[in-house]
Amino acid sequence: xxxxxxxxxxLMALLLMFATxxxxxxxxxxxxxxxxxxxxxxxxxxxxxxLRMTVWGAPEEVAAYKVAIQxxxxxxxxxxxxxxxIAADYDTKLTTMVAGNDVPxxxxxxxxxxxxxxxxxxxxxxxxxxxxxDSEISVDSLVPNIMYSLEPGNVIGIAPGPESFGLFYxxxxxxxxxxxxxxxKVSEAWTWDEFVExxxxxxxxxxxxxxxxxxxxxxxxxxxxxxxxxxxxVYSNFVYSNGGDFVSADGKSFALNQPEAxxxxxxxxxxxxxxxxxxxxxxxxxxPSTNVALQTKKVAMAIDGQWASTxxxxxxxxxxxxxMPVLKEPVTTVVCxxxxxxxxxxxxxxxxxxxxxxxxxxxxxxxxxAGTWMPSYKDWYTEPALLAxxxxxLDSRPSGYKDAIVDVILTKSxxxxxxxxxxxTKIMDIVNPALDKVWLGQQTAQExxxxxxxxxxxxxxxxxxxx
Amino acid sequence: xRKGLFYGLxxxxxxxxxxxxxxxxxMIASLVLSLTDYNVFKDQTSFIGFxxxxxxxxxxxxxxxxxxxxxxxxxxxxVPAVIIxxxxxxxxxxxxxxxxxxxxxxxxxxxxxxxxASAMIWMWLMNPDLGLIxxxxxxxxxxxxxxxxxxxxxxxxxxxxxxxxxxxxxxIFLAGLSGIPKQYYEAIDVDGGGWYNKLRHITIxxxxxxxxxxxxxxxxxxFQVFNEAYILTEGGPNNKSLFYVFYLWRTGFRDTEMGxxxxxxxxxxxxxxxxxxxxxxxxKSWVHYEGGERS
Numbered sequence: 189x190x191x192x193x194x195x196x197x198x199l200m201a202l203l204l205m206f207a208t209x210x211x212x213x214x215x216x217x218x219x220x221x222x223x224x225x226x227x228x229x230x231x232x233x234x235x236x237x238x239l240r241m242t243v244w245g246a247p248e249e250v251a252a253y254k255v256a257i258q259x260x261x262x263x264x265x266x267x268x269x270x271x272x273x274i275a276a277d278y279d280t281k282l283t284t285m286v287a288g289n290d291v292p293x294x295x296x297x298x299x300x301x302x303x304x305x306x307x308x309x310x311x312x313x314x315x316x317x318x319x320x321x322d323s324e325i326s327v328d329s330l331v332p333n334i335m336y337s338l339e340p341g342n343v344i345g346i347a348p349g350p351e352s353f354g355l356f357y358x359x360x361x362x363x364x365x366x367x368x369x370x371x372x373k374v375s376e377a378w379t380w381d382e383f384v385e386x387x388x389x390x391x392x393x394x395x396x397x398x399x400x401x402x403x404x405x406x407x408x409x410x411x412x413x414x415x416x417x418x419x420x421x422v423y424s425n426f427v428y429s430n431g432g433d434f435v436s437a438d439g440k441s442f443a444l445n446q447p448e449a450x451x452x453x454x455x456x457x458x459x460x461x462x463x464x465x466x467x468x469x470x471x472x473x474x475x476p477s478t479n480v481a482l483q484t485k486k487v488a489m490a491i492d493g494q495w496a497s498t499x500x501x502x503x504x505x506x507x508x509x510x511x512m513p514v515l516k517e518p519v520t521t522v523v524c525x526x527x528x529x530x531x532x533x534x535x536x537x538x539x540x541x542x543x544x545x546x547x548x549x550x551x552x553x554x555x556x557x558a559g560t561w562m563p564s565y566k567d568w569y570t571e572p573a574l575l576a577x578x579x580x581x582l583d584s585r586p587s588g589y590k591d592a593i594v595d596v597i598l599t600k601s602x603x604x605x606x607x608x609x610x611x612x613t614k615i616m617d618i619v620n621p622a623l624d625k626v627w628l629g630q631q632t633a634q635e636x637x638x639x640x641x642x643x644x645x646x647x648x649x650x651x652x653x654x655x
Numbered sequence: 656x657r658k659g660l661f662y663g664l665x666x667x668x669x670x671x672x673x674x675x676x677x678x679x680x681x682m683i684a685s686l687v688l689s690l691t692d693y694n695v696f697k698d699q700t701s702f703i704g705f706x707x708x709x710x711x712x713x714x715x716x717x718x719x720x721x722x723x724x725x726x727x728x729x730x731x732x733x734v735p736a737v738i739i740x741x742x743x744x745x746x747x748x749x750x751x752x753x754x755x756x757x758x759x760x761x762x763x764x765x766x767x768x769x770x771x772a773s774a775m776i777w778m779w780l781m782n783p784d785l786g787l788i789x790x791x792x793x794x795x796x797x798x799x800x801x802x803x804x805x806x807x808x809x810x811x812x813x814x815x816x817x818x819x820x821x822x823x824x825x826x827i828f829l830a831g832l833s834g835i836p837k838q839y840y841e842a843i844d845v846d847g848g849g850w851y852n853k854l855r856h857i858t859i860x861x862x863x864x865x866x867x868x869x870x871x872x873x874x875x876x877x878f879q880v881f882n883e884a885y886i887l888t889e890g891g892p893n894n895k896s897l898f899y900v901f902y903l904w905r906t907g908f909r910d911t912e913m914g915x916x917x918x919x920x921x922x923x924x925x926x927x928x929x930x931x932x933x934x935x936x937x938x939k940s941w942v943h944y945e946g947g948e949r950s
Contacts, residue, residue, distance in 0.1 A: 287913075302911065614910075
């Protein structure tokens, strides 16, 4: 009996501990959302609020967000921003949060994954409303193609910065070979054939023979003329440049099997399998990242996003950037993440102010000068003083940068297919396996795209950029 | 007696509650969800009966059959390989040689390396141009392979990478081997039998319960292969390594079709149950228990 009472006391004590722990937990959550005893605070007019925000990204990027948040919190003393950095499996985590009704106020989103599925269910604010009523920011003040719309007039996200593609190269290789480097002005851009010719001259086997010489050994290549990766971000540049698209202009049919797109894809595959001037996807596994590959002369040129500038600048060698070869029209695809505001937020106006603070190039100036990001405001490209701030006297911005990247993105940019092709992910689930065979040279682009055209067509649901 | 029951329940409560809350509950929930069109992002969920299952088997979703085929191929290659290899390694480790503890440690060590780390190592080893494996084959003038990067060799290559982590299976075999009484071997020595007779008539019959256990665990583990597709191949090339669980995960978390993913999960559950059942059924004829037939 005595024994039993003692154990009951122990149990009670345990229960009490549990209760305190639990109440402590719930208390802290209520503190976050408008605690009632805030009436005694210094700013009686405005209640203190907390905005929750989720992002992914490298530590430097998170540091840039923190700078933006500090500036924002200094301006709005009643607002605290709770920044959650989700380094891996971002979409999985966010999906779980949505399923559990534990949604952030503002979130970084990727257009190619769950952003549009969420938007289709009405989970995001239409940012057009905010843009219309804001005196500091408007659609025209932003760089083209950095807004994502569910349909015309329904903006679901704005990118903190655009990203475009360029032709990066090692200047020393060109000097030693006595070849003129890639032009940086769009008006002088190489045609595809000119590009292939140069790439051949710069592709060298282990015996020192280049790809346009007799006896060239394609199996033992020491230096590739060009490295070109095979994800849609890269080949979309050439599909658009050739007048092709992923879906037809009316959004009704699958278009990667059309002549313009097929030709562009075939030309890329030929670089690997016919001309042997670019590593195939299998060989590309040996090619280090662009900065190392160019520095160590494993490749002479590389088509990559402008974000590669950071690594290149840190590598300390003579690199430069030119415009990509042009098929019919010079085009660069703009890819970027976006900030979206969840409809469930209790403070939409404050979230919008935060979004603006995050877009401010001044706040992320470190990332911009380091080379990873580009500003999202147009005047940073057109006002000489502002432009100089992030393009002059910087390791990350070589001499060709202004012409090859800045000019091109302002005048020749195309929206990423993820932004306007409905059901893009599902279409690509069908396209990508077929393209595997094209990159490996087992099928022509025409055969591969025709073989899956009917299945891809079933997944085509239209375009977001037309009514 | 009642007091004993009370304490018994009290102390097993964490395990029981854990099972109910984190295993049984979600299982029932997923069974119910598999009969709905639940999409995480949609506010409305409606009951659609067996439509998800019909979609699977009617061929409307051809990736279902594809991923199932890929997974079966993997299981068929991997299970015998794991069982045979780990049995022989265990035999070797059970011998009385110098440095036995060290060998045992070496064999077991890969099992504690995180899956992601070992996957990265294998990606380097299997690199077609610079990888160690092809370099050695080249040096020996043997044919090389594209390993993970071509359609034909991707599944055997993945099997190869998983064989690296058989340490725990070996440990279980070792336990089974060391449970065999020495007298039996001595009896064969007296009768003048060699190592083959020992293996054939004593070792193998005596470890059949261990083989049985390991086979079941390996079958279950092989059907649930995920990390390899997630890290090594992403299902490619040309969907040739689109493992079932990877496809299930993609459906649930990338496409947020949780209802359909739940249905996929239940089909996998049934498949695993079926094969486990088959192995159990046949076990009566080949598993030897020392205490006689197990009822």
